[in-house]
Amino acid sequence: MIELIRPTVGLVQPRRTSAADFPAGAVLHGYGLPADHDEFLSATTDPGVVRFFEDAERGVGLPDGWVPCTTYWIVDGTAPDVVLGSIALRHHIGTDFLREHGGHIGFGVRPSARGTGVASAALRAALPRARALSLDRVLLTCDEDNEASRRTIESCGGVFERMADTRRRYWIAT
Numbered sequence: 001m002i003e004l005i006r007p008t009v010g011l012v013q014p015r016r017t018s019a020a021d022f023p024a025g026a027v028l029h030g031y032g033l034p035a036d037h038d039e040f041l042s043a044t045t046d047p048g049v050v051r052f053f054e055d056a057e058r059g060v061g062l063p064d065g066w067v068p069c070t071t072y073w074i075v076d077g078t079a080p081d082v083v084l085g086s087i088a089l090r091h092h093i094g095t096d097f098l099r100e101h102g103g104h105i106g107f108g109v110r111p112s113a114r115g116t117g118v119a120s121a122a123l124r125a126a127l128p129r130a131r132a133l134s135l136d137r138v139l140l141t142c143d144e145d146n147e148a149s150r151r152t153i154e155s156c157g158g159v160f161e162r163m164a165d166t167r168r169r170y171w172i173a174t
């Protein structure tokens with residue numbers, strides 16, 4: 001069963017392994033912030049990595065334009081020491097970019113774990129967490145040619161709203 005775990009020291013190394021599964025230079029959607037976080041994380045101790053995500057959740061030390069965000073690492077309860085992917089839940093979308101293109105939730109699954117329902121289960125599990133943040137509905141967006149992401153969002157109840165340039169905008173009631 002798919003579970004969402006807040007970053008722990010014990011999962012930092014599996015999370016590094018998970019990120020290493022992606023091709024070099026790939027954008028790790030849902031894995032953290034800011035954009036150069038992998039360079040930062042590789043130069044940071046494991047407890048420092050956990051503190052980084054805790055600070056991001058509390059909105060401490062965020063770069064300009066970033067909002068408080070909870071990161072969950074996706075694991076299968078039967079093999080809880082393997083990080084399958086990551087999901088980022090932004091507490092609000094109070095910037096022009098997030099309101100139009102970014103949305104509340106980003107997610108990514110390591111290539112070796114794709115196509116087995118991980119993303120759909122993780123996104124479904126994230127919805128009550130969003131509700132606990134008083135979000136009645138969440139905005140998700142995906143590139144128009146990202147069929148896997150589109151189908152993930154739609155399978156979790158995403159209702160298409162409109163295009164924003166080349167991105168499809170969806171709302172999901174939590």
Ligand SMILES: CC(C)(COP(=O)(O)OP(=O)(O)OC[C@H]1O[C@@H](n2cnc3c(N)ncnc32)[C@H](O)[C@@H]1OP(=O)(O)O)[C@@H](O)C(=O)NCCC(=O)NCCS
Nearest residue numbers: 029108109114115116117118119120142148149151152155
């Ligand atoms: C998008 C992504 C998270 C999907 O992860 P996943 O665990 O493989 O997804 P699931 O197995 O839960 O499948 C979800 C749906 O996508 C479909 N799907 C999965 N891989 C697919 C592919 N390569 N092509 C087309 N559809 C695909 C599944 O059939 C399923 O659709 P269904 O519910 O209609 O049957 C994963 O491909 C990924 O990490 N991509 C890179 C990052 C990314 O694009 N993130 C989203 C940013 S908006």
